[in-house]
Amino acid sequence: MDVNLSINGKSYAIQAQEDMPLLWAIRDIVGLTGTKFGCGVSQCGACSVLIDGNLTKSCGTPVSAAIGKEIFTIEGTSENLELLRQTWNDGNVPQCGYCQSGQLIAATFLLDKNENPSDEDIDNAMSSNICRCGTYSRIRKAIHEAVALKNEKI
DSSP states (O other): OEEEEEETTEEEEEEOOTTSBHHHIIIIIIOOOOSOOSOSSSOSOTTEEEETTEEEEGGGSBGGGGTTSEEEOTTSOOHHHHHHHHHHHHTTOOSSOTTHHHHHHHHHHHHHHOSSOOHHHHHHHHTTSOOTTOOHHHHHHHHHHHHHHHHHHO
16 A cells, blocks of 8 residues: 655655554655664553654554554654753663663653653653663663753753
């Protein structure tokens, strides 16, 4: 089936089955490989993207659910994502790095919805993303530092 997907503000005309997981369309057809395959059952968060601003596990979302919507991946850019990238780098957050694209997308979603999250807010928002290396405290710190940077710019 012919499908048009809008990813990071760019339109992609692709051939895909409507029940194909969005993850495979993004990675294998479009060629944006920053979004990772982790578990394949929407449990780990490595495949997280935003669809119309909503946090979504792309491995369990069919292509048909994204038609006519804006998909935002780790290759995209936004003020919150750029601040988070900076604090992630400054704080040496990644260890192996595999889960980090999903972590960054989940953190972006959090800051898009909550400009000054508490530790509890962060823990709740990030709980659906698994980091096998256990960098959760560095992730929390980097989110707080992104908030501080954003407040400095105001």
